[in-house]
Amino acid sequence: ASAAVRPVSRTSTQEFLWVAAGGVVGATVIHWLLVTQSPSTTPIPDSVATALSLCGQWLLSRRLFETWWFWIAANLVSIPLYLYKGLTATAILYSIFLVLCFLGVRDWKRELESAE
Numbered sequence: 001a002s003a004a005v006r007p008v009s010r011t012s013t014q015e016f017l018w019v020a021a022g023g024v025v026g027a028t029v030i031h032w033l034l035v036t037q038s039p040s041t042t043p044i045p046d047s048v049a050t051a052l053s054l055c056g057q058w059l060l061s062r063r064l065f066e067t068w069w070f071w072i073a074a075n076l077v078s079i080p081l082y083l084y085k086g087l088t089a090t091a092i093l094y095s096i097f098l099v100l101c102f103l104g105v106r107d108w109k110r111e112l113e114s115a116e
Helices: 013-037 043-061 067-084 088-115
Strands: none
Touching: 013 043, 043 067, 067 088
């Protein structure tokens, strides 16, 4: 049996605000953990990238279009972070992820428009 695929939809203003607030709280908690419990030398970009990714994953699991903005932001934080850390191959991988995000925006926008 084939499972129904949830259609792409837009995030409501209320849900977007909850996700954004959760991201701020998450980044704050992760930052605190990195500062107090780890030897991280880059706790701010680490915590922001992680929180953005978690928000993006939440929205992606619900097929909400705005997921792509969170993933793009997470990649834009991660790429320079990995370059700074000397992780060039990882930065290249995240650059490829960034391109895939823009393709996702394009494809999901088409899907939204065809449903209207």
